[in-house]
Amino acid sequence: MANIDRGIQIFRREERHLTKVFKALSDGTRQEILRLLEGRQRTVGEIVGNFNLSQPTISRHLSVLKEADLVVDHRQGQNVIYRLNDGALSTSMQEFFGQFRSCQDVLR
Amino acid sequence: MANIDRGIQIFRREERHLTKVFKALSDGTRQEILRLLEGRQRTVGEIVGNFNLSQPTISRHLSVLKEADLVVDHRQGQNVIYRLNDGALSTSMQEFFGQFRSCQDVLR
DNA sequence: GCGACTCATAATCGCTAGGTCATGGGTTCA
DNA sequence: TGAACCCATGACCTAGCGATTATGAGTCGC
Incomplete structure (x- = not known):
């Protein structure tokens, strides 16, 4: 029974983590930051230079992605x-x- | 040039759509609703029965998923x-x- | 047509999210 | 040590989100 409870705890934690991930992805700016970083790593200043947003704003977005x-x-x-x-x-x-079954044939 | 502009428009539209999808996924209740529907289709009442939330609340969540x-x-x-x-x-x-390159080997 | 049932929408409230400016902390270099 | 640079954090404002209750709109059986 303790094992089951522990399993549920892990499930809940991963569910919350997943929610964090989707929240992080649910913003256009953060999506764009990820695309920028796909090519290569960058400094905060370089990232800021790609947007019409203030440095603190980008810094916030980065902390959300890091979280x-x-x-x-x-x-x-x-x-x-x-x-x-x-x-x-x-x-x-x-x-x-x-x-999801409908995704099975797209995943390896 | 018109073709390029049209391409950009399509890109922007799909980007917005993607943001909608992630926003929809970024809520634990809505994730759970999707899991419920994975097994089989359900009426609104059946879905409501699986949560300690009011019927209008679930109805809102469903409209977000539909949107x-x-x-x-x-x-x-x-x-x-x-x-x-x-x-x-x-x-x-x-x-x-x-x-993302790191995802390539997980997708077919 | 009328009452009962199912679901969606309107109005509202508290909280979170995303933006700003101002400021502080770490690092480099003279 | 102190000035300059880079970035994170605090304080604040506004808009959007998730929840509620109350109500309206379809549909069925009588």
């Missing part, structure tokens, strides 16, 4: 560099879409 | 029956995740 585990950052001198968290996207994707 | 084209409804007598819009999920999935 959803979709990006990873590290400091290099004065700059903070963001890159895609490879694997996180595909993992979430399989986790959710794998539940 | 995102993730579900389809039709009336049958007094009831309105909802079912998954098979294909819409997998299409959106490929449309977005196909952009």
Whole structure:
């Protein structure tokens, strides 16, 4: 019974994580940031340069993406560099879409 | 040039559609509704019975899912029956995740 | 046509999300 | 050490979201 409860807890936690991921993806700016990072990692300043939004705004978006585990950052001198968290996207994707029969034939 | 503009318009429209889809998915209740509908189609009343939420609230959630084209409804007598819009999920999935190299090896 | 049933919509409320400007903390270099 | 640069965070405002209750619109059986 304790095992079942633990299983439910894990399920709930992953459900919340999944919700975080979808919330992160449900904004056009954040989608665009991910596309920018697909090519290569970038500094915050480089990312800001691609939008007509203030630096704090982009910084907020980046923290949402980081909270959803979709990006990873590290400091290099004065700059903070963001890159895609490879694997996180595909993992979430399989986790959710794998539940649906109509998606089975699109997943490996 | 007109062709390019038209292409951009299509891109923008699909981008907005994708945002709608992710917004629809970014709520735990709506995720749960989709899982319920995975097994079989259900009336609104049946869906409401699975939650501790009012009927209007569920009705709102259903309209969000419908607006995102993730579900389809039709009336049958007094009831309105909802079912998954098979294909819409997998299409959106490929449309977005196909952009990322790290997802390529998970998609067919 | 009328009451009963099923579902959608209108009006409303509290909270979260996304934007801004101002400011603070870390790092580099002279 | 102090100035300059890069980025994150605090304070704030507005708009949108999720929930509710009340009500309206279709449909069925009598």
